[in-house]
Amino acid sequence: MLYIFCPHCGSRSQNEFAYGGDATVKRPELNKEISDQDWDNFVYLRKSPRGKHLELWHHISGCRQWIKVERDTSTHEIFKTYKADELTE
Amino acid sequence: MSQDFRLENIGMVNRNKKISFTFNGKKYFGYEGDTIASALIANGVHLVGRSFKYHRPRGFFGVGVDEPYAILQLERNNERDPNIRATEQEIFEGLEVKSVNCWPSVNFDIGAINNFLKMFFPAGFYYKTFMWPPSFWYKIYEPFIRMAAGFGEASIKHDKERYEHKYEYCDLLITGSGPSGLASAYAAAKNGARVILAEDKPRYGGSLLTSDVNIGNQTGVEWSEKIITELKSMSNVIVKNRSQVFGYYDHNMLVMSERISDHLPKTQKYLPKQRLWYIRAKEVLISSGSIERPLVFGNNDTPGVMLSSAAKEYMKVYGVLVGKKPLIFTNNDSGYETAIEFKKNGVNPIILDTRKEPYSDIITEAKNLGIEIKYSYVVVAAKGYKKVKSADIAKISDNKKDLSNIENIECDCICVSGFWTPSIHLASQSGNKSEFNEKIDAFIPKKSKQKENTIGSANGKFTLEETINEAFDKGYEVSNKITENNNKVSIPTVVEKKSSEHDKFWCVPLPKGKSYKRFLDFQNDVAVTDIELALREGFRSIEHVKRYTTLGMATDQGKTSNLNGLQLVSDIENKVVPQVGHTTFRPPYTPVSIGAIVGREVGKHSKPTRKSPMHEWHRKNNAVFVDAGVWLRPRYYKHGNETLFEASKREAKNVRKNVGVCDVTTLGKIDVKGPDAAEFLNRVYTNAWLKLPVGKARYGVMLREDGIVMDDGTTTRISENHYHMTTTTAQAANVLSHLEYYLQLVWPELNVNVVSTTEQWAGAAIAGPNSRELLTKLFPNTDVSNEGLPFMGYKEADLFGIPAKIYRISFSGELAYEVNVESDYGNFMWEKIMEVGKEFQIQPYGTEALSTLRIEMGHVAGSELDGRTIPHDASLEGLVSKKKDFIGKRSLSRSAFTKPDREKIVGVVPLDKTTSIPEGSYIVKDPKAKLPNPKLGHVSASCWSVEYDNPFSLAIIKDGKNMIGQKLFAMSPLKNKTIPVEIVSSHYVDPEGKRVRA
Numbered sequence A: 001m002l003y004i005f006c007p008h009c010g011s012r013s014q015n016e017f018a019y020g021g022d023a024t025v026k027r028p029e030l031n032k033e034i035s036d037q038d039w040d041n042f043v044y045l046r047k048s049p050r051g052k053h054l055e056l057w058h059h060i061s062g063c064r065q066w067i068k069v070e071r072d073t074s075t076h077e078i079f080k081t082y083k084a085d086e087l088t089e
Numbered sequence B: 001m002s003q004d005f006r007l008e009n010i011g012m013v014n015r016n017k018k019i020s021f022t023f024n025g026k027k028y029f030g031y032e033g034d035t036i037a038s039a040l041i042a043n044g045v046h047l048v049g050r051s052f053k054y055h056r057p058r059g060f061f062g063v064g065v066d067e068p069y070a071i072l073q074l075e076r077n078n079e080r081d082p083n084i085r086a087t088e089q090e091i092f093e094g095l096e097v098k099s100v101n102c103w104p105s106v107n108f109d110i111g112a113i114n115n116f117l118k119m120f121f122p123a124g125f126y127y128k129t130f131m132w133p134p135s136f137w138y139k140i141y142e143p144f145i146r147m148a149a150g151f152g153e154a155s156i157k158h159d160k161e162r163y164e165h166k167y168e169y170c171d172l173l174i175t176g177s178g179p180s181g182l183a184s185a186y187a188a189a190k191n192g193a194r195v196i197l198a199e200d201k202p203r204y205g206g207s208l209l210t211s212d213v214n215i216g217n218q219t220g221v222e223w224s225e226k227i228i229t230e231l232k233s234m235s236n237v238i239v240k241n242r243s244q245v246f247g248y249y250d251h252n253m254l255v256m257s258e259r260i261s262d263h264l265p266k267t268q269k270y271l272p273k274q275r276l277w278y279i280r281a282k283e284v285l286i287s288s289g290s291i292e293r294p295l296v297f298g299n300n301d302t303p304g305v306m307l308s309s310a311a312k313e314y315m316k317v318y319g320v321l322v323g324k325k326p327l328i329f330t331n332n333d334s335g336y337e338t339a340i341e342f343k344k345n346g347v348n349p350i351i352l353d354t355r356k357e358p359y360s361d362i363i364t365e366a367k368n369l370g371i372e373i374k375y376s377y378v379v380v381a382a383k384g385y386k387k388v389k390s391a392d393i394a395k396i397s398d399n400k401k402d403l404s405n406i407e408n409i410e411c412d413c414i415c416v417s418g419f420w421t422p423s424i425h426l427a428s429q430s431g432n433k434s435e436f437n438e439k440i441d442a443f444i445p446k447k448s449k450q451k452e453n454t455i456g457s458a459n460g461k462f463t464l465e466e467t468i469n470e471a472f473d474k475g476y477e478v479s480n481k482i483t484e485n486n487n488k489v490s491i492p493t494v495v496e497k498k499s500s501e502h503d504k505f506w507c508v509p510l511p512k513g514k515s516y517k518r519f520l521d522f523q524n525d526v527a528v529t530d531i532e533l534a535l536r537e538g539f540r541s542i543e544h545v546k547r548y549t550t551l552g553m554a555t556d557q558g559k560t561s562n563l564n565g566l567q568l569v570s571d572i573e574n575k576v577v578p579q580v581g582h583t584t585f586r587p588p589y590t591p592v593s594i595g596a597i598v599g600r601e602v603g604k605h606s607k608p609t610r611k612s613p614m615h616e617w618h619r620k621n622n623a624v625f626v627d628a629g630v631w632l633r634p635r636y637y638k639h640g641n642e643t644l645f646e647a648s649k650r651e652a653k654n655v656r657k658n659v660g661v662c663d664v665t666t667l668g669k670i671d672v673k674g675p676d677a678a679e680f681l682n683r684v685y686t687n688a689w690l691k692l693p694v695g696k697a698r699y700g701v702m703l704r705e706d707g708i709v710m711d712d713g714t715t716t717r718i719s720e721n722h723y724h725m726t727t728t729t730a731q732a733a734n735v736l737s738h739l740e741y742y743l744q745l746v747w748p749e750l751n752v753n754v755v756s757t758t759e760q761w762a763g764a765a766i767a768g769p770n771s772r773e774l775l776t777k778l779f780p781n782t783d784v785s786n787e788g789l790p791f792m793g794y795k796e797a798d799l800f801g802i803p804a805k806i807y808r809i810s811f812s813g814e815l816a817y818e819v820n821v822e823s824d825y826g827n828f829m830w831e832k833i834m835e836v837g838k839e840f841q842i843q844p845y846g847t848e849a850l851s852t853l854r855i856e857m858g859h860v861a862g863s864e865l866d867g868r869t870i871p872h873d874a875s876l877e878g879l880v881s882k883k884k885d886f887i888g889k890r891s892l893s894r895s896a897f898t899k900p901d902r903e904k905i906v907g908v909v910p911l912d913k914t915t916s917i918p919e920g921s922y923i924v925k926d927p928k929a930k931l932p933n934p935k936l937g938h939v940s941a942s943c944w945s946v947e948y949d950n951p952f953s954l955a956i957i958k959d960g961k962n963m964i965g966q967k968l969f970a971m972s973p974l975k976n977k978t979i980p981v982e983i984v985s986s987h988y989v990d991p992e993g994k995r996v997r998a
Ligand SMILES: [Zn+2]
Pocket: A006, A007, A008, A009, A010, A059, A062, A063, A064, A065
């Protein structure tokens, strides 16, 4: 079970969090023309990298904040965690 | 009754407390502190089971977790508990155990014929023998294998025992209380660290219990007792026996199973059987020790052949002799310690040492005691079927290839020592890549992967002095990183006998003309010939060899067999062991009971139960409850002998005719607040929200980005910047997460806050033509007329002194209101409604009637909004704004969502007006069409329309709009029903919606 450092609460067990997928995906702006292909990429297509990955976790049984976690998908090593509005490196 | 093999003046069992137990129906006795193994051996019993494949007789091989043979089935409190290691299970009064793997009995086992048909059971026999013809599998092969195989029978009854889970944090977890565990725990505890010391056996001390050493002028036993007593008295230390740390998981999470009452006759009511500990440790010291390796020779699986360290422990800990004519077969000094112990207890052993001219203190001591020692000697084969009776021994040449002077000598046990294998399982599980150490012919941990260090013999340190020094140092070093107390205790002096080097020889060649089975893996009957065959057949990777031959598999996970297997593969392949590599160690280290893994989360406890504040009223008024997510909701209120069908019909009818009240507390409620709340709702919902006035509610639908309906509900503008959102019961948590996602990550510039208020409000839906009259009496000071409180209006009011909120919204399609009060007043509100409503013929109604009412009105719910439907499918396209953008809008223009024959919700009525249509039925044009019958759609919800008194269903079918009026068929292959139906509008009752606006 992972031990995730929530920037708001401190280190907590994985079972307090919900996984939220790729944190680098950016939602297209509202009211903007967008091609079927680009929209499709946003809704459905995700990379599944082996190694470092910036992902979202929701501290659902804690502060209820969404946070960004830089994690190695093969070793589960967590390098850094960020608040939702914090700039990532 | 005397025990033939019990020694008088040695051992740690409690001689004052006799305990009786039965084994295979026969009564035996032992002493408190005995294991099943020690008690049976004391009684001269060595035949306890049959082997997995050949059903050869099985005795005891070890004395602890590594035991490959003595797996028994325990009967306890009328429950069966399979897979019990006799070497670990302590006896208690009334214990009943029996052998497994034998049928009809351990003495006469029909499966032993396999032993004589062994040409059918070579490596990979499962893959070869039972393949053809395929039709034989179910009828012949599988039943045969099932009856003949397996380590016991699991209970199929509900396990009444109690299992618990515990979460614990510590600075330092130490796995094993041998010399390294004790020393490091002591050093770390004295340095202020929070320490957990776990020992899998009942007694602390590990090898100190059986070795003849001296630490700080005390015997090993005295020293370990002193240290344990002091550790137990320290508030920063948790010491646990009968506790096995079996798994090392990510981020230094380790899991330990504590056997709390497995050794007690009957579990006390509140005493758990086992407890699973989830331990998050800042640092881990792995002090799990080492396991003696077997030597490989002919028939080395015969009962009476066992590890020499086990023979010693049976004497020193249990006061039990494993034999009276022991043969010690060793390639190192450990066998001598066992021989000396035999000698001290009046038994004359013979030592066969594979080495030519070894020299050490301990060998000298053995000589001085007059023990007979034969150098360059080996056991060629054990003789005897159910127990060792003699052994063929021989002199072995210097190159270890040739045998000479083969002779048979009498013996009743053969104690083998092939040197020691460090238990690196936990280190390996943590991700530590181990390395092969030539000096000890075994793997030891390499560089730490997580926050773990391995110490003592688990780290390949086989002298006590090295072990103690390393452990004190590591205990201090690791704890000081955390506490920075710099409090270092002095290391005691160690006195021990020096040993000489072990012999790398481990597998005795076969004498000419003999084909004895030489076993590597005792649990799975994997012999030298099986490995040879697997390699001949082309299996090269050790992982493949393992799976093909089953070497190192099953419950003992190859604790005694792995290294010899690797050695053999290396020898045949002319490689060295590190090139072959070892198979992956995976948790659990020892078997863990399913009960312990599940803990208290069984049955009703597997999830929390949420109850509304009115729950007790419902219960007292004969409500029959139903699970709605984690909530308990009244399904119907039973009058007399009513069935569900009758009661729900009565309740629904009363809503249509008079007035009913339904507990709607479970609906999700979310407060949305902030200056940008309207803009936010406008983006979340498909319809327009910017112009909703204060004091008004609106129905809204929200989508996921893929265009699928996520949830629906009404949201009310309470004040300028405050909205009260409701969600369905099931989606409440998801909707909150969804809103938080957009506010925190996508549109952080919006100044809005959301918070769940589901549990803050108790809700009652009052529905029916009499509802306004009832409200007038409930709220005499509030204008609830159609003008004062119109459809979709909202008012705050006073309910007999209690502040209440009235929303004029309707799920039932009748004139209806929802009244909310703070949860603590919920019951008061409910009782007032029932009391005042009496004159209007009020009746409470449950979820079944609620469903009936909404289905015949064509209102959609979870069964239509099932994660596959877009607004159009549920006839909600009128709520989709063409002007503004919102979450998921772009997806709605995808081609599959806009095709002309897109599915749509319709009503379905059986032509005979009497046959109910099972939910989930397919709607088809031709019931006799060739399978698979092309389906138009499915029935999502069914009810008995109380308005028309006939069955009515909702269905979502292809091109639904144009199907109305068509005669089709509803097919339920599950219920074996085909029902002719007519497709009608989904709004079966009051299609113009006059009633809600009345
Ligand atoms: Zn948090």
